[in-house]
Amino acid sequence: MCTELNRDLASMGKPMPLDFELIKGMKFVDPHIHMVSRTTDDYQALFDAGVLLLIEPAFWVGQPRTGIDTFKDYYSSLIGWERFRASQFGIRHFCTIGLNSREANNEALAEQVMELLPHFIYKEGVLGIGEIGFDDQTPAEDKYYRAQLELAKEAGLPVQVHTPHRDKTRGTTRSMDIAIEHGLDPQTVIIDHNSEETVKEVLDRGFYAGFTIYPFTKMGNERMVDIVKEYGSERIMVNSAADWGISDPLAVPKTAALMLQYGVSREDVEKVTYQNALDAFQVSKHLDLSTLDKTLFADPNEKFEGNTILRGGQQPRLNKDSIIIS
Numbered sequence: 412m413c414t415e416l417n418r419d420l421a422s423m424g425k426p427m428p429l430d431f432e433l434i435k436g437m438k439f440v441d442p443h444i445h446m447v448s449r450t451t452d453d454y455q456a457l458f459d460a461g462v463l464l465l466i467e468p469a470f471w472v473g474q475p476r477t478g479i480d481t482f483k484d485y486y487s488s489l490i491g492w493e494r495f496r497a498s499q500f501g502i503r504h505f506c507t508i509g510l511n512s513r514e515a516n517n518e519a520l521a522e523q524v525m526e527l528l529p530h531f532i533y534k535e536g537v538l539g540i541g542e543i544g545f546d547d548q549t550p551a552e553d554k555y556y557r558a559q560l561e562l563a564k565e566a567g568l569p570v571q572v573h574t575p576h577r578d579k580t581r582g583t584t585r586s587m588d589i590a591i592e593h594g595l596d597p598q599t600v601i602i603d604h605n606s607e608e609t610v611k612e613v614l615d616r617g618f619y620a621g622f623t624i625y626p627f628t629k630m631g632n633e634r635m636v637d638i639v640k641e642y643g644s645e646r647i648m649v650n651s652a653a654d655w656g657i658s659d660p661l662a663v664p665k666t667a668a669l670m671l672q673y674g675v676s677r678e679d680v681e682k683v684t685y686q687n688a689l690d691a692f693q694v695s696k697h698l699d700l701s702t703l704d705k706t707l708f709a710d711p712n713e714k715f716e717g718n719t720i721l722r723g724g725q726q727p728r729l730n731k732d733s734i735i736i737s
Contacts, residue, residue: 439664441464442601443571446493446504451496457661458502464504467504469541473655475514475517482524490506510525510559512555515551528559536697540560541573541601544586548581560595573603574603587616600619602620605620623662624649625653633669636675646687649667
């Protein structure tokens with residue numbers, strides 16, 4: 412677990428339906444979501460809720476990879492098929508590429524991944540190096556975290572840091588210490604999966620602070636409201652980290668709605684659920700931000716390497732008002 416503060420289910424609040432009226436007309440970015448684990452229904456729901464852009468970090472996929480080609484294919488999917496799939500639902504997809512902390516402990520394979528990374532980090536759609544950092548805080552994790560910080564510095568890319576689930580405070584401090592030791596500007600480093608115990612130090616040291624709204628194990632959105640009320644909206648961003656586990660891809664718009672309901676200003680809500688992510692990941696270097704106001708329309712005839720998600724003339728929408736599947 413990330414923190415002892417969320418072990419008591421009774422303290423986590425009651426589930427609330429998403430009120431689209433509260434966030435009507437608002438735009439959102441989810442700066443940490445693993446869409447390779449999600450369905451097309453999730454893309455449709457994200458678009459309907461106002462999520463216009465998302466960032467997918469490379470991560471551990473549950474089962475340890477056994478060869479370098481599995482990493483190559485996975486990274487290729489992040490900059491290829493997944494980017495195409497998102498566009499079919501009106502969403503702009505970006506990613507960060509890196510060797511995750513868990514698999515850094517397989518040193519023989521990690522060495523091969525380090526040789527592979529430079530072939531991917533300069534590709535279109537790649538915003539940074541990530542998610543990297545610590546899991547068990549082993550010497551191998553330290554070694555490859557440092558190596559990837561050097562790679563980010565050489566490439567001039569932001570870094571997305573995974574902070575450990577266990578011994579989080581020490582791991583978070585250590586992650587920042589090493590980033591500074593390697594000469595990175597704190598404002599190019601996003602420290603993710605923060606908690607009440609880590610947020611003050613992260614902000615005081617000038618880093619971006621990411622917060623993951625993830626059921627039971629990370630941060631609840633009622634607690635997130637309290638954090639924004641206490642610390643303001645500068646360099647804070649909200650994400651879902653939705654993956655193959657029990658998670659909610661609509662965590663960002665739901666948290667925005669809850670913040671508005673609890674009296675957080677619309678300006679602060681927009682910063683922590685939209686603008687700060689664009690700034691932290693330097694999206695303006697890759698995309699004209701004014702185009703985010705223009706809906707991305709899917710072309711039913713478009714294919715990716717001969718494949719399409721719209722088979723038999725389907726349109727990229729599903730009419731869920733009918734019980735009849737035609």
